[in-house]
Amino acid sequence: MVTVLRALAMRVVIYLNDHEPAHVHVYGDGQARIDLTGARPTVIEKRRMTRGELRKALALVAEHQAALLRRWEEIHG
Numbered sequence: 001m002v003t004v005l006r007a008l009a010m011r012v013v014i015y016l017n018d019h020e021p022a023h024v025h026v027y028g029d030g031q032a033r034i035d036l037t038g039a040r041p042t043v044i045e046k047r048r049m050t051r052g053e054l055r056k057a058l059a060l061v062a063e064h065q066a067a068l069l070r071r072w073e074e075i076h077g
Contacts, residue, residue: 004071005064008056012068014075022072026057034061036069 005012010028022036023044030049034057035042041061046054061068 002071002075004068005060008060010053010057010060012061012064014068014072016075018076020076022069022076024061024068024072026061028053028057032057034058036061036065036072041065 002014002016003011004014004024008028010026013025013027015025023033024036026032026034028049030047030053032046032049032054033044035044041058043054043058049057
């Protein structure tokens with residue numbers, strides 16, 4: 001597990017042995033898996049994350065989407 005970003009009291013992680021599609025795991029009070037491959041990030045799954053926190057997570061990932069996708073490709077080839 002590699003922490004690739006910390007902001008807004010959230011931690012964005014890419015797991016080393018993870019699977020496609022390219023995505024990140026965002027941890028705050030809950031957690032969400034967010035797909036990086038589309039024009040905009042989309043939620044794959046969420047657990048115990050409020051709607052407000054999920055909006056913040058999506059905005060954070062959208063702001064850094066290109067860099068997160070590059071990091072995914074560095075890690076997974």
